[in-house]
Amino acid sequence: YLELHGLSVQLAEALAEYWHSRVRAEWGIGGADPASMAGMFRTEYQGCRYSLGYPACPDLEDRAKIAALLDPGRIGVELSEEYQLHPEQSTDAFVVHHPEATYFNAGGRRL
Structure with a gap:
């Protein structure tokens, strides 16, 4: 189970x-x-993909706002009371195109 779970996490990412x-x-x-x-690992490309629950967007409750806009149920994805997506390896994100969008800026370096 752990190997299959790990593989599914990596495939989703x-x-x-x-x-x-x-x-x-x-x-x-x-x-x-x-x-x-x-x-690619150093994100030396323009734009960023921000996912809820990670440090850049820590508030999972915002996922309810996205669900209200996009209606994920129409493709079989449901939002739990804990703001988790089901099926388990479902994911969502904000994609930003701005040239200065970064995950974090530490000393002028993109991380």
Whole structure:
């Protein structure tokens, strides 16, 4: 179970990153994406994908606002009373295109 769970977590994150890449391409800002995987890990690309429950957007209760706007039930995703998405590996995010959007800024470096 743990191996399957770990694989599903990684696949969900990979799919989210794939869609983030597709969004950047459709917005016309994907051409500057780094060629190396190390550059991708350092987020050396324009734009950011912010997910609720992480330090940049810690308040999971905001997920209810997103659910009210997008109606995830129409694709089989439900929001629990604890603001968790079900099925378990479902994910949501805000994608921001601004060139100065970063996850954190420590000493002028993108992290």
